[in-house]
Amino acid sequence: MTREPGALRRLAAHEGKVLGSFGMWIGRRRHQVGPEDRAFGYAGPQAATVYGLAFVCVVETVGVSFLVRQWPVVHAVLFVLDLYTVVLVLGTQSAAVTRPHVLTPDALRVRAGARVDLVIPLDRIAGVRDELRFQGAGGKAPDDVLELPVGSQTSLTVELAGPVTHVSLLGKRREVSVVRFHADRAGELANAVRAAVAP
Template sequence: MRQLLPEALRRLWAHEARVFKSFGLWITGRRHQVRPTDRAFGYASPQAATVYGLTFVCVVETIGVSFLVREWPVVHAVLLVLDLYTVALVLGMQAAAVTRPHVLTPDALRLRAGARVDLVIPLDRIARVRGELKFQGAGGEVPDDVLELPVGSQTSLTVELTEPVTHVPLIGKRRAVTTVRFHADESRELAGALRAAANAAG
């Protein structure tokens, strides 16, 4: 446990650094590590309304709390910093989701979930691609070898592999996965492109 704690903290720190770096990409309209020869597929649309709604609630709370504690300068300053950090973190997660899309390269499928997940699947390991709408938690317990990357509590594509790939979570142990369920805004287009690319690689 003592050996895992520093590693977990390092991962969390790196995650937050990636989140805040995404602001720069978002403002300038750029995307993270997408080459001209790659195809990018977004996935952030289903969560946008929720994120912006939560941001609005956080801003209202910040204003309300600042008014209530205005007579205690130290408390006011501490809470203001924490509230502004929360607002920035929530917006940063959306920025990371927008600027870090799924990427189909000539030899791999790179699946991402904001700054939290970055999983590379070689095309020659893809056995099957299915377009299917699944809602998180609707199918019962998820097997250990299945990785779900829901957006708005849903996934729209399932990829089955011939060999496992290693998923490294922010907190917890690495695990081998042979099936990945994820969402893409243009799921049909990605499924078709991925089947063609996997067949060519195989």
């Protein structure tokens, strides 16, 4: 398996963004949402799962600490690793909350936490519809379809008049002409996009 150039650097940058989201989360700020922009959240369906996973990780940390307490070095190393895992799990939720989808006067910015930030110019949008789809339903998506499910579901489909370039977390580039993603207020976002692209 070949690695994309700069994969480790990209992963480190991603973790930095995730950890940096805590400060914005605590301060109730959002990443790059201007005064004329409209933000639309999408983190609702995954919140219970993330917090449940964080709780399980905490329980696992306590259990492992008890089992290896007679080996101080092992105990310290595993405690730090487990604690960092809990921080990263909670960081995925903080990144999703602080990096919402954004509708600007010129573009629709579709995001998935710190992992995806796709800017779609409004003049590239051919149509948008709110439709609930579950991940995996109907088989694997075509190569020109970008799916960004939350809680294994998407609620909006944006069809493009021309392709836009999506860059993956590890730097792989591909052209997409359909974007499926979730928004907590899918109907409101769909109506706002339609109004923005209307002649």
